[in-house]
Amino acid sequence: MDMKRDYYEDVKLFTSGVVFFWFMVLMIFLAAYPFIVKNYYVYVANYIAINIIVVIGLNILVGYTGQISLGHAGFFAIGAYGTLILMTKLSFPFLLALPVSAMIAAVFGFLLGLPALRLEGPYLSIATLGFGLTITRVIGKIEFFGGRQGLHAPELVIGPWHLNTDRDFYYLLMVITVLMTVGARNLIKTRVGRAFVAIRDADIAAETMGVNLVFYKTLAFAVSAFYTGIAGGLFAFVLRFIEPELFSLFMSIMFLAMVVVGGLGSIMGSIAGACLLGWLDLQLRNILSLPYIGSWLESLSKSYFSLTGVSNIQFIIFGLIMLLIMLFEPLGIFGIWIRTKKYWKTWPF
Numbered sequence: 096m097d098m099k100r101d102y103y104e105d106v107k108l109f110t111s112g113v114v115f116f117w118f119m120v121l122m123i124f125l126a127a128y129p130f131i132v133k134n135y136y137v138y139v140a141n142y143i144a145i146n147i148i149v150v151i152g153l154n155i156l157v158g159y160t161g162q163i164s165l166g167h168a169g170f171f172a173i174g175a176y177g178t179l180i181l182m183t184k185l186s187f188p189f190l191l192a193l194p195v196s197a198m199i200a201a202v203f204g205f206l207l208g209l210p211a212l213r214l215e216g217p218y219l220s221i222a223t224l225g226f227g228l229t230i231t232r233v234i235g236k237i238e239f240f241g242g243r244q245g246l247h248a249p250e251l252v253i254g255p256w257h258l259n260t261d262r263d264f265y266y267l268l269m270v271i272t273v274l275m276t277v278g279a280r281n282l283i284k285t286r287v288g289r290a291f292v293a294i295r296d297a298d299i300a301a302e303t304m305g306v307n308l309v310f311y312k313t314l315a316f317a318v319s320a321f322y323t324g325i326a327g328g329l330f331a332f333v334l335r336f337i338e339p340e341l342f343s344l345f346m347s348i349m350f351l352a353m354v355v356v357g358g359l360g361s362i363m364g365s366i367a368g369a370c371l372l373g374w375l376d377l378q379l380r381n382i383l384s385l386p387y388i389g390s391w392l393e394s395l396s397k398s399y400f401s402l403t404g405v406s407n408i409q410f411i412i413f414g415l416i417m418l419l420i421m422l423f424e425p426l427g428i429f430g431i432w433i434r435t436k437k438y439w440k441t442w443p444f
Contacts, residue, residue, distance in 0.1 A: 108277060125269050129262045137261045139377055141333050144272045145326045146369040150353045151279045151362060152322025157351070158359035159283060160315040161295030162211050163220040165347045166227030170320040172342035173200040174327025176234060179246045179337070184239075189251055197324030203230075204320025208313035227347050235339035245338030248331050261333075268329055275322060280362050282318070291315055292360075345410075349376065352413055356420050358429030367428040372413065379412060 109115040129137050149171065156162050177196025181187040187195065203226075210222050234240045251258040258264045282288050290311045293301035302308050331337050349372065357368020424430045 122273075126266075129265050134261055137265050138333070139374065141261055141265055141268055142377060143370050143373040144268050145330050145333060146350075146353060146373040147272055147366050148275050148326040148329070149323050149350050150357065150365040150369040151276060152319040152326070153350050154354050154357075154359065154361070154365045155279060155283070155291065155322070156315050156319035157354055158361065158365075159288065159295060160291040160312065161298075162312065162315060163216070163351075164223040164316075164319070165220045165344070165351065166207065166223035166225070166230075167319070167323050167350050168342040168344070168346040169227035169230035170200045170204060170323035171327040171330065171346065172230055172234060172337075172339070173203060173320075174324030175331040175337050175342075176240055176246065176327075177324070178328030179248055179331050180240065182249055183246070189253060193325060193328040196328050197321045200324030200327070201317040201321040204316040204318075205313050207320075208316030211312050211316065212309060224344070224347070227342075228344065231339045231342045241338070243339065245336055246331075248335045248337075251332055258332075264332060268333075271325070271329065275325065276362065276366070279322070283362070287311070287314070295360075349413070352417055355417055356427050358427030361427070361429040363432070364427050364429030367432070371428065372416075375412065 109118065128140060149167065153164065153167055156164055174196050177199050178189075178192045181192035181195060182189060207223060207226050211219055214222055235243050240246070251264065253267070256263070258267060283291070290301070290306045293304070293306055294308065294311055294315075298308060334341075353368040353372045354365065355368070356372060357366070358364025420427055426433065
């Protein structure tokens, strides 16, 4: 019988030889990826990796702790602007500016978590929405942050390495993404993660059993904001330029949609949701350039709608995906994976 005798067995990265084998296959594929695809797809991988970090952090808050947030674009902006300001104004090296800006985002997350002690459901989502909108407005009004003109990212230098291209930045980003993913997986399996899940399932019962709601609810916000701040700082160097309009309400909704589509309360679901919707987000921005579909939508729009409205087709597609997920597979992509795995384990019986 496979029986666990210690809680620390839960945080073992390789629980079997099969897991170790496929992990090594994944690492080899990630290492070879920039050499087997065009440069654009390296940029796509960088964009998706940043979304993965954000969605994992948001899932810790929404999926594991049960607290809704529509303001993560604000933490994303704090991470991005904080990293660039620390590097350009205070001459911080990148590897120091990135975690410091993420800690600043975590402090804001802690402060935002205080209303969560009395708010829940739609009331909490409105409070976080107000935070996200306020942050971008404040940043846009202060010239120190570049105002409406935004900020350009400086040259990224780490020791003797100059990371000037997407391929150069890819390897740094993948290392950080893997480390953040493993860190989140282990966190959920520790005492802290169990407290998060207990609060999500029944906060009154959890408090009765000794879980400190004040500490763990604010900690969940801080950890989630830290992850998002890290992703924001990396995002600034993927785009090389940031402005307040980038961190819109739609960005927060996209992050939440990735969590729902991937699967609430699942690290693997977070990765799947970020990969799917991140890729769709990039593809649908230039939907008219897609073969066959683009020309059909253009003729349809000219006949019945306005051509400028075609760019909004991505909102319809994302909404349709979320609707189908909630109707037919509430556990998201991760739920589909679980059902598929169980089917093949018991096939043909």
